Structures are given as structure tokens and as C-alpha cells.
Amino acid sequence: MDMICINCPKGCHLSIEKDGDGWNIQGYACERGKAYALSEMTDPRRTLTSTVKIKDGTITRCPVKTSAPIPKDMVRDAAKSLDSVTVIAPVKVGDVIVANVLGTGSDIIATRNIAKA
Numbered sequence: 006m007d008m009i010c011i012n013c014p015k016g017c018h019l020s021i022e023k024d025g026d027g028w029n030i031q032g033y034a035c036e037r038g039k040a041y042a043l044s045e046m047t048d049p050r051r052t053l054t055s056t057v058k059i060k061d062g063t064i065t066r067c068p069v070k071t072s073a074p075i076p077k078d079m080v081r082d083a084a085k086s087l088d089s090v091t092v093i094a095p096v097k098v099g100d101v102i103v104a105n106v107l108g109t110g111s112d113i114i115a116t117r118n119i120a121k122a
């Protein structure tokens with residue numbers, strides 16, 4: 006399998022093949038690329054960025070993200086779960102909006118300060 010490392014702008018082209026119980030990974034220029042390739046093959050994860058409704062704030066949506074990457078196949082459900090979330094202003098960067106989203110161990114946190122209107 007071929008993929009491009011997304012960890013920095015260099016965009017190394019990675020080549021990954023199963024090698025017995027492990028993986029033969031070629032093309033990385035640093036260890037982050039090797040770790041990324043291994044993660045993609047064994048436990049792919051993504052950071053979810055989205056917004057939730059906010060009441061009594063200076064804007065109507067509060068930008069949020071996961072505090073740590075979550076399993077890639079749970080991102081869609083995690084995003085959907087935010088449809089029913091409404092927070093009350095004020096909100097500060099880093100406030101936990103949803104703890105342990107879908108049992109992933111990652112929280113949904115605010116990424117913007119929003120004052121009360």
C-alpha cells in the first residue's frame with residue numbers, strides 16, 4: 006500500500022507491505038512518518054473538528070475538536086453525536102464540551118473563547 010505522510014508539508018511517499026507479523030515501511034524521512042504508517046495500518050485515528058450550538062453567546066456556533074485523535078471509523082458517529090449538543094456562553098478555549106465522546110477516551114473541547122452576549 007502507498008500513502009502520503011500528512012505530518013508535515015514535505016509529504017513523504019510511504020510504501021507499506023506486510024512482512025510476517027510486522028510491516029515493511031519505506032519512504033519516510035523521519036520517525037514520525039514511520040509511526041504514522043504503522044498507526045494507519047493497525048489503529049488509524051483522526052482528530053475531529055466541528056461546531057456545536059451555543060446559547061446566549063456572541064456567535065451562534067462554538068468551534069470544537071477532539072482532545073486527542075479518535076478511531077477513524079468512529080469519526081462520523083462522533084460528529085453526528087454533536088448535533089444534539091448545546092452549550093451556554095461564556096465558553097473558554099479548552100473547556101470540555103463532551104467528556105469521553107462515545108467512550109473513546111477523548112473529550113470534545115472548545116477551540117475558541119466565546120463571551121456572553
Ligand code: SF4
Binds near residue numbers: 015016035037
Ligand atoms: S516522514 Fe517525516 S519528513 Fe516525511 S512527511 Fe512525514 S513527518 Fe514529514
